[in-house]
Amino acid sequence: METVLGFDFGLKRIGVAVGNTLIQQAQPLMVIREATNDGKFAAIASLLEQWRPARCIVGLPLHPDGVEHEMTLRCRRFANQLQGRFGIPVELVDERYSSAVITARRGETIDDQAAAIILQQYFDQHVES
Structure with a gap:
């Protein structure tokens, strides 16, 4: 069993799921x-x-x-920084429509819930039962 953290990167906020x-x-x-950025990465270091x-x-x-x-380029940069700063493997997952799903449900975008959708997509597509 492995613990996995998921991130919905944004310029103002970063949603996190586990x-x-x-x-x-x-x-x-x-x-x-x-x-x-220093504050964001300090918070991420604490979570890690x-x-x-x-x-x-x-x-x-996309x-x-x-x-x-x-934003695609900014997210790639964020992923590279995560891997470079913390030495942890990072994978990118297509997040098209993840925020739209939350927006449709709630009427506003909730970043941590968008991160959970992204992470769930990873589990559904990449992890064997």
Whole structure:
């Protein structure tokens, strides 16, 4: 069994979810709202220390037709920074429509729940039962 953290990266907020490969169920964990990159990575360092995940999953936003855009590049950079700073494996998961699913349900985007959808997509597509 491995613990896995999922991230919904945004410029203002980063949604975080947690799950494990045994039950393969993602749960919203928290939203990081630090104003600076140093603050964001300090919060992430604390989460990594607490949860000790085997890997991290980062949502990769794409246009509906699969074309990359500015936030795609920022998310790739964030994923590279996670792996480089903390030495933990990071995988990217197509997050098209994850925030839209939450928006349709709640009327607003909830970042930690979007992270849970991203992480659940990873479990559904990549983890063997």
